[in-house]
Amino acid sequence: MSDQSSPVKVERRGAVGVLVIDRADRRNALSRDTLYALGRLGKELVSDPDVRAIVLTGAGDKAFCAGADLKERQGMSPDDVRKQVGLYRTELGxxxxxxxxVIAAINGVAFGGGLELALICDLRVAAPHAELALPETTLGIIPGAGGTQRLPRVVGEARAKEMILLGRKLGAAEALAWGLVNRVSPAGASVLDDTLAWIEPIAGGAPIAQSAALRAIDTSYEVPLELGLELERVYYDETLRSEDRLEALRAFAEKRKPAFRGV
Incomplete structure (x- = not known):
């Protein structure tokens, strides 16, 4: 069960672990305690063999995460801020x-560190009313939790510069058109419920193959094609040794849905 005093709650939806930033009164802003809680609970879900996917969302319907907790930042020295920004790497790593x-269910605004948190995720689903932005330059700083690095890799350099230099906000439809989100939930639907339904092929899929595919993509993203193809071969070989692969073949022959066990 979740610690009721924690700024992050954990829910289990079948094979999916759901992390909910539970600070709706602060627009789910990232305080120091929130970052530590995300790190601790995220580690528990990643190491849980019964969890096949992780969904990250915010409480309420107004904010996924509005970024850094500016109230907490008041009075911080530059060194304090440096340490705080470092937590984004150590705790969210x-x-x-x-x-x-890892999938972000963006239930409202995702600004600054909130969008950087969503960019850590492999997939992003947005509510129709969601807004996404990296407004740091309008506040005299830059995105310091990976935004200048991850955003260009997702939407391209020119569009990333447009968002960052202009402090430009994107609505959900435009974010979908730009490739910043993978899906916009239907109007009136719960973005969390819609996300869970959308990722059912992951929750019911072959975890060894999914892990191998993620690692093949992530480790070879910026290497020469020849090396990337070799890495793909290595990860493919992992799946060949799995019982899940044999189960998929049996299920195909028997015209039924495979029952993957992650072995």
Missing amino acids: VLDRSTKP
């Missing part, structure tokens, strides 16, 4: 490096 798919 477990989700960034997860071999299980």
Whole structure:
């Protein structure tokens, strides 16, 4: 059960672990305690063999995460801020490096560190009213939790510069057109429920194959094609040794849905 005093709650939806930033009164802003909780609970879900995917969302319907907790930042020295920004790497790294798919269910605004948190995820689903932005330059700083690095890799350099230099907000439809989100939920639907339904092929899929595919993509993204193809071969070989692969062949022959066990 979740610690009721924690700024992050955990829910289990079948084979999916759901992390909910539970600070709706602060627009789910990232305080120091919130970052530590995401790191601790994220590690628990990544290491849980019964969890096949992780969904990250915010409480309420107004904000996924509005970014850094500016109230907490008041009075911080430059060194304090440096340490705080460092927590984004140390605490959120477990989700960034997860071999299980991580999906953001963006239930409202995702600004600054909130969008950087969503960019750590492998896939992003947005509510129709969601807004996404990296407004840091309008506040005299730059995105310091990976935004200048991850956003160009997702939407391209020119569009990333447009968002960052102009502090430009994108609505859900435009974010979908830009490739910043993978899906926009239907109007009136719960973005979390819609996300869970959408990722059912992951929750019911072959975890060894999914992990191998994620690692093949992530480790070869910026290497020469020849090396990328060799890495793909290595990860493909992992799947050949799995019982899940044999189960898929049996299920095909028997005209039934395979029952993958992650072995």
